[in-house]
Amino acid sequence: MSEEKKISVTVLLPAGRLPLDIMAAAHELAVKYDLGIYCSLAQNLRLMNVPESLVPEVKAALAPLGADFKGPGKFPLPRVCVGKPHCNLGLVDIEALNRVILARFKDRPKTKPKFKIALAACPLCCSGVGLTDIGVHATKKGYEVYVGGKGGPNPKVGRRIKRGATEAEVVDIIETLVEFHDRKTGKKQRMWKLLEDPEFPFAEV
Numbered sequence: 001m002s003e004e005k006k007i008s009v010t011v012l013l014p015a016g017r018l019p020l021d022i023m024a025a026a027h028e029l030a031v032k033y034d035l036g037i038y039c040s041l042a043q044n045l046r047l048m049n050v051p052e053s054l055v056p057e058v059k060a061a062l063a064p065l066g067a068d069f070k071g072p073g074k075f076p077l078p079r080v081c082v083g084k085p086h087c088n089l090g091l092v093d094i095e096a097l098n099r100v101i102l103a104r105f106k107d108r109p110k111t112k113p114k115f116k117i118a119l120a121a122c123p124l125c126c127s128g129v130g131l132t133d134i135g136v137h138a139t140k141k142g143y144e145v146y147v148g149g150k151g152g153p154n155p156k157v158g159r160r161i162k163r164g165a166t167e168a169e170v171v172d173i174i175e176t177l178v179e180f181h182d183r184k185t186g187k188k189q190r191m192w193k194l195l196e197d198p199e200f201p202f203a204e205v
């Protein structure tokens with residue numbers, strides 16, 4: 001008899017913040033079913049080695065606590081540095097900007113892959129702003145926005161498309177980029193592939 005397939009269940013954590021009740025429930029499930037727990041590079045909580053037949057039970061234990069699970073079509077949660085006041089170099093409370101972004105896009109019915117977003121509270125860009133499809137970092141004179149960065153075996157630094165932006169302008173720029181990506185993408189595509197499109201909505205600054 002073949003062994004049951006094991007998979008991962010990923011709980012999405014906005015700005016990498018892990019609510020204590022979800023942490024406690026995840027711990028309980030991990031002890032009970034001998035699961036692994038991985039804090040992912042995307043700042044989510046991944047329960048590993050979950051037997052397929054247990055997935056509904058695991059989700060049923062976490063969902064009432066407000067857990068949202070990774071799945072196709074969801075707007076990508078930004079990767080967010082810890083920011084002010086938890087880092088003494090932080091210029092802004094970047095978690096607050098993250099909340100504004102998520103509030104704007106939470107009802108978006110289906111977002112095509114595959115682009116990522118990174119936010120940082122100062123120009124050191126610990127969250128990888130320059131190497132992410134859409135990157136935003138704070139400066140003393142507002143936000144800078146980058147597009148088209150990527151990691152992987154052939155990394156690319158994103159193109160700066162805005163300096164001195166307000167929070168509201170940042171969210172509007174992200175919306176313009178997301179809609180442009182949606183219009184120009186069949187199934188999936190990284191942002192850097194759109195940079196040379198003649199209709200690309202932003203110039204380098």
Ligand code: SF4
Pocket residue numbers: 081082083084087088089090091120121122123124125126127
């Ligand atoms: S990007 Fe700046 S504010 Fe954010 S964690 Fe790094 S040093 Fe701190």
